[in-house]
Amino acid sequence: MNMLKKQLMPKWFYQMASPKWCYKITGQLLPIFGCAALGLLLLGTVWALLFAPPDYQQGNSFRIIYIHVPSAILAQSIYITMALAGAVGIIWKMKIADMVAYACAPIGASMAFVALITGAIWGKPTWGSWWVWDARLTSMLILLFLYFGVMALYAAMGKPSKAARATAILSLVGLVNIPIIKYSVEWWNTLHQPATFTLTEKPAMPVEMWLPLLVMLIGFYCFFATSMMLRLRTEILSREKRTAWVKELVTKSSVR
Amino acid sequence: MMRVFWAELSRDLLLAFRHKGDFLNPLIFFLMVAVLFPLGVSPAADFLAQIAPGVLWVSALLATLLSLDNLFKSDFDDGTLEQLLLSPESTYMIALAKACAHWITTGLPLALMAPLLAVMLFLPTQAIATLVISLLIGTATLSLLGAIASALTVGLKKGGVLISLLVIPLYIPVLIFGASAVQSAVDGLPVTAYLAILGAMFALSLVLAPFAIAASLRVSVSS
Numbered sequence: 001m002n003m004l005k006k007q008l009m010p011k012w013f014y015q016m017a018s019p020k021w022c023y024k025i026t027g028q029l030l031p032i033f034g035c036a037a038l039g040l041l042l043l044g045t046v047w048a049l050l051f052a053p054p055d056y057q058q059g060n061s062f063r064i065i066y067i068h069v070p071s072a073i074l075a076q077s078i079y080i081t082m083a084l085a086g087a088v089g090i091i092w093k094m095k096i097a098d099m100v101a102y103a104c105a106p107i108g109a110s111m112a113f114v115a116l117i118t119g120a121i122w123g124k125p126t127w128g129s130w131w132v133w134d135a136r137l138t139s140m141l142i143l144l145f146l147y148f149g150v151m152a153l154y155a156a157m158g159k160p161s162k163a164a165r166a167t168a169i170l171s172l173v174g175l176v177n178i179p180i181i182k183y184s185v186e187w188w189n190t191l192h193q194p195a196t197f198t199l200t201e202k203p204a205m206p207v208e209m210w211l212p213l214l215v216m217l218i219g220f221y222c223f224f225a226t227s228m229m230l231r232l233r234t235e236i237l238s239r240e241k242r243t244a245w246v247k248e249l250v251t252k253s254s255v256r
Numbered sequence: 257m258m259r260v261f262w263a264e265l266s267r268d269l270l271l272a273f274r275h276k277g278d279f280l281n282p283l284i285f286f287l288m289v290a291v292l293f294p295l296g297v298s299p300a301a302d303f304l305a306q307i308a309p310g311v312l313w314v315s316a317l318l319a320t321l322l323s324l325d326n327l328f329k330s331d332f333d334d335g336t337l338e339q340l341l342l343s344p345e346s347t348y349m350i351a352l353a354k355a356c357a358h359w360i361t362t363g364l365p366l367a368l369m370a371p372l373l374a375v376m377l378f379l380p381t382q383a384i385a386t387l388v389i390s391l392l393i394g395t396a397t398l399s400l401l402g403a404i405a406s407a408l409t410v411g412l413k414k415g416g417v418l419i420s421l422l423v424i425p426l427y428i429p430v431l432i433f434g435a436s437a438v439q440s441a442v443d444g445l446p447v448t449a450y451l452a453i454l455g456a457m458f459a460l461s462l463v464l465a466p467f468a469i470a471a472s473l474r475v476s477v478s479s
Contacts, residue, residue, distance in 0.1 A: 090471075138428070138432075142425045142428055142429075145421075145424065145425035145428075146425045148421060149421050149422040149425060152418055152421050152422070153408065153409075153418065153422060156409070156412050156414070156415075156418050157412070162475060162478065165471075165475045166408050166472065166475045166476075169404070169408065169468055169471050169472050169475065170404075170405075170408060170422060172468070173401075173404055173426065173468050174425065174426070176460075177425070180429070
């Protein structure tokens with residue numbers, strides 16, 4: 001049985017389950033993603049603000065898209081990551097997966113918040129109001145509420161292992177909202193425009209406009225990876241504080 | 257399988273019947289919240305008729321929300337819940353029976369009392385049938401979804417506000433389609449599309465929610 005399992009899942013999947021190994025590998029990955037995030041976000045921001053051509057209808061106000069779209073995509077991706085990590089934690093009883101889910105929640109909530117705020121700021125000059133009750137905006141607001149619910153449940157539950165299972169169930173139930181957000185602009189006749197990026201079709205924007213957006217999007221993903229790993233590493237240390245390797249690590253670094 | 261369902265359902269209904277407050281309190285709450293709107297906003301008949309679909313649906317949602325706290329509480333406190341989960345019977349069926357009993361004691365009376373409030377709020381008569389049907393289907397979904405949050409928080413000391421926080425995001429879609437159905441009926445538009453979506457949400461939660469309820473109960477009961 002054990003042999004069969006090993007063939008089913010790749011080796012790194014089982015190695016990831018060890019907090020010590022995970023701490024080590026994220027320590028190596030962290031500078032890579034950190035530098036990539038910094039570089040891509042700087043490049044993307046400068047490109048988007050200074051060099052991308054202004055929109056023929058909206059002028060320069062459209063430039064907020066370079067924050068709005070990546071944060072909105074991230075808010076949904078992080079929710080899916082959180083729910084999947086929670087599911088892995090329930091199925092394989094993997095402590096690291098629980099911690100990943102825990103690390104994701106506040107980052108995702110802040111991304112959803114940023115998407116809503118930038119959307120409101122963008123909506124004022126384009127639609128003439130800060131907020132409209134259309135399907136996209138409402139479902140995004142529900143996503144923010146789901147994040148709040150998950151975080152509140154974490155805070156209320158005492159024991160980390162129990163909190164992880166409870167929030168995993170909640171986030172899996174809330175996963176229903178993700179396709180609703182995604183397709184809200186297609187199912188309902190909304191004020192919000194359809195998706196900017198799709199995997200299958202060529203974007204409707206000119207290359208000079210969407211290329212910096214792509215750079216920003218990848219930069220946002222790297223930023224998420226960086227901040228998630230930072231939170232994860234802190235969480236590993238605090239939950240594994242009674243183990244020998246953490247004690248050794250702490251005593252060694254305090255000497256230095 | 258069905259034997260467990262009926263046994264659990266009849267037990268819960270009997271318990272609810274013995275403690276009449278369990279199903280009277282949400283009803284009285286429903287009545288009182290609906291009364292707040294004419295007193296607080298405006299008693300003008302044409303204005304009330306306009307907001308009645310939303311007011312009735314929001315009040316019904318809040319009344320359901322209020323009753324969730326007690327759904328598993330007494331069973332958890334006296335250890336019955338632990339025994340139920342330890343028994344070899346299907347936890348899916350037990351969870352389904354619990355949610356079903358909750359609906360019969362809150363959702364069903366709410367839907368049946370709604371016409372009375374509809375008349376008080378001057379809801380046009382052609383919309384009353386839609387109101388009752390949408391509430392019947394909608395509150396069943398609310399009971400199933402609410403049972404998940406109730407099961408997650410049953411072991412906590414301060415569960416009350418947390419339940420609302422967990423469950424309102426899940427309730428919003430039901431509210432939107434329920435209130436839209438009644439609004440369409442008021443405007444004389446076809447309502448079948450909204451009722452079909454409400455039915456779809458009910459069918460989905462009927463099949464999947466008991467799994468989540470059972471899993472949540474296991475988490476809450478584990479030390």
